[in-house]
Amino acid sequence: MASSGSTSISIDESHPFFLHHAENPGLVLVSQPLIGGENYPTWARSMERALRIKSKFWLIDGSVSLTSAMEKVPILVQSWARCNDIVVSWIINCVSPRIATSMVYRKTAKEVWNKLQNLFSQGNGPRVYQLQKDLASFSQGELSVTEYFTNLSILWDELQNYEPIPTCSCEKCVCNVNEKISKIHHREAVMQFLMGLNDSFSHVRGQILLMDPIPSVEKVFSLLIQDEKQRSVGQGNNGGPFVESTALAAKGTSFGPKNYKGKGKERPTCSHCGLQGHTVEKCYKLHGYPPGYKTKGKASLVNQVSAHIDSQDSFLHAQPQTQFPFT
Incomplete structure (x- = not known):
């Protein structure tokens, strides 16, 4: 409570001259200091927001000047001066040391603010x-x-x-x-x-x-x-199976048993019947089939020739004995 004769005024948290005990001259309001024209627009916006939160932007825009304070309530001149010095300190704390050196001789926060604006605000x-x-x-x-x-x-x-x-x-x-x-x-x-x-x-x-x-x-x-x-999500679901199916298709095409053409020992070919797996000396069609040999048709016989290759030798070497009647 401040009083002068019959004039009294209460300075509480809602009053523009109110200063909290934590609002000291060493306070830094913004994280990034002003370094020049390249960051002035963002710095000025951040600084203006911080001063409004502190209810001290009136010192910048000049809405409550020292003259108006003296005319209304002379006893609040000291409160106005305290608020002004605090805001000047806050602004200087938020600029680079080089810039701060040229600001220390400015008396009011409005002068400091306008000087920075004239120096670094681009057209x-x-x-x-x-x-x-x-x-x-x-x-x-x-x-x-x-x-x-x-x-x-x-x-x-x-x-x-x-x-x-x-x-x-x-x-x-x-x-x-x-x-x-x-x-x-x-x-x-x-x-x-x-x-x-x-x-x-x-x-x-x-x-x-x-x-x-x-x-x-x-x-x-x-x-x-x-x-x-x-x-x-679609790419994640389709990528794996697509690659896998492609690989499987390539595997079936290139390495399937029907298309396999390996380079092993060459199999003999009969010059009489044209089938592989035996020569003309051992051809069943030319010399006759062994006793008990069962044919399964022409198409089946062609497919089964290779399966009976090993048995042909044994049958051909085991020649049947000729029986003569006793006289």
Whole structure:
């Protein structure tokens, strides 16, 4: 509680001048320090968010200046000065040592913030040109759908930071122009997203383009993720058996017993009947069949010649004895 004569004011957690006991000058609000123009846009956005969380961004935008504090409640001048010095320390802690050296002589947080903005904030024109160029040439390539969409989102967000979507602020519009502009913006994002996809997604891309109305970019991303997962599952199920069946087919064709042509000992061929496995000297058709030999038909005989090769020798050597009658 602070008081001066009849004036009293309570500084609690909801008051902009309130400082928690943990909010000391050595506090670091962002993880990545400012090193120059290359990371200023992301650093400034992160720093602005952190100061808003601490309820101290009013020192940056000048909504509560020292003059206004002195006019309203003179006794709070010291509280204003404490908050200002704390925020200056926080900003200096979040920049590189080289940059911090040039900021120590600035008195107010607003001066420090404006100085950094003037030094490192790039003009909108060159940066917008580069972002538009990157978006026009960006494609999926070897990236997954998730990686591709994430990189696109980063470019979209930064471009929107430089060129925010125009909205009607007069609060008298009855034609829903804000909603119409937003739909056009999202439709362009969907088209940009689909144009950069690989040709392997041409089928699902065609289905999305046939939808009326065109779904949101988040819904399109969800559909593509589902298609990508189904495709990976299908490839996992079909890859193994396909290779295995192909190998088996090749094995049956190349190494089957009917097609085997090995280079072993050459089998003899009969010059009389033309069959393999015996010579003309041992041909059954020429010299006669042994007693008890049973034929199974011409086709069967041809197939069984090789099975009886070993038995032919024994039958031919065992000549039948001629019996003469006694006189």
